Amino acid sequence: MRDYTYTYLKELALPMETVRLIGRINEYKGKQDLYKQQAPQILNTLRDVAVIQSTKASNAIEGIIVTESRLQTIMSKSADPADRSEAEIAGYRDVLNLIHASAEDIPVNANILLQLHKELYKFVPVEGGRWKNVDNEISETFPDGTRRTRFIPVPAFETPAAMQALCDSLRERRQQEDVDPLILTSLFVLDFLSIHPFNDGNGRMARLLTLLLLYQYGFEVGRYISLEKIVESRKEDYYESLCLSSVRWHQNQQDPFPWINYLLSTILAAYKELEDRVGLVTTGSQNKNNRIRRFVEGRITPFTKADVRKACPDISEATINRVLRDLRDEGIIAPSGLGRSAKWTKQ
Secondary structure (H helix, E strand, C coil), X not given: CCCCCCHHHHHCCCCHHHHHHHHHHHHHHCXXXXXHHHCHXXXXXXXXXXXXXXXXXXXXXXXXXXXXXXXXXHHCCCCCCCCHHHHHHHHHHHHHHHHHHHHHHCCCCHHHHHHHHHHHCCCCCCCCCCCCCCCCCEEEECCCCCEEEEECCCCHHHHHHHHHHHHHHHHHHHXXXXXXXXXXXXXXXXXXXXXXXXXXXXXXXXXXHHHHHHHHXXXXXXXXXXXXXXXXXCHHHHHHHHHHHHCCCCCCCCCCHHHHHHHHHHHHHHHHHHHHHHHHHCCCHHHHHHHHHHHHHCCCCCEEHHHHHHHCCXXXXXXXXXXXXXXXXXXXXXXXXXXXXXXXXXX
16 A cells, blocks of 8 residues: 655655755755846746746647647637637646745645646536546557556545545645755655546646745746746656656655656756846846857757747847847848748758
8 A cells, every 4th residue: 555654755865966956956046036136027028938838838748739829819818718728728827827926825735736626627618626536547659559558546546545645744744844845846746646636637737736836945946937848848758757756656665766856857957047048138238149149059940030039038129130130141040931920040
């Protein structure tokens, strides 16, 4: 029988890689207040972009995709969802905004998790806010169409008790303050995904809970840089680390560190990107030029001006236009097409 007691975490020996990641993340965390003082407007811009990117990426991981124009429409609430995909995106948007606005006031317990899940599905004609009523499994489909079961979660009849025990253990360790918050957050999310408590929406709920716990511990990078987008870009690593750390999970003999190190490396990557965006911005216009040039250097496929704006949301349209013209005149890129739809290709 699976034991959800987290007392063992007090004595858990951490590999050097994990210690290093925690140390680096805490270094970046210490710079957050400085960023808020130096570049509040830039952070506001990054926050607006991150909400859209997070909603898009977290749903895309689950195969829920809409056009860019409809995504913007749903995110701005200028139209009601037209189909299930749009309804699920609208639900994620609202839960994400709730967490951004009220993280400190949202306790992590079984009833709250049900409420958040209900909110996630409020636009979908299925009943959210209930634990799963059928057993589920985590599987993968290969290119030839064959499927493989990667993990069998907790049975449906055990799920309510498992979630209650999991939340109780989290609360106890948080009260005792005897486990590093990044380790506790990582293990809670791993166990949540291993229980897989809902019929649908487990992955998105796990990513939302990751943000919620990080915000409550003062790690605010997810407000400004989309953790979900980083996860989407490293999706194979996400599934592989989860698979490795779920081996013998039911017997309490799993190795949690593939998953822990994956999640910590994702958080660290977000902090590095935040420093790149804010740290460089605060040092003058020359670095804005260099950021655009680095974006172009890193491109393999053609790109549009809109792609540059997404990568550098704090840089003005005039600066983007000027740098693109300079790169064109230097023979580094060449345009095809006219106006906003023009694409640029490296030469």
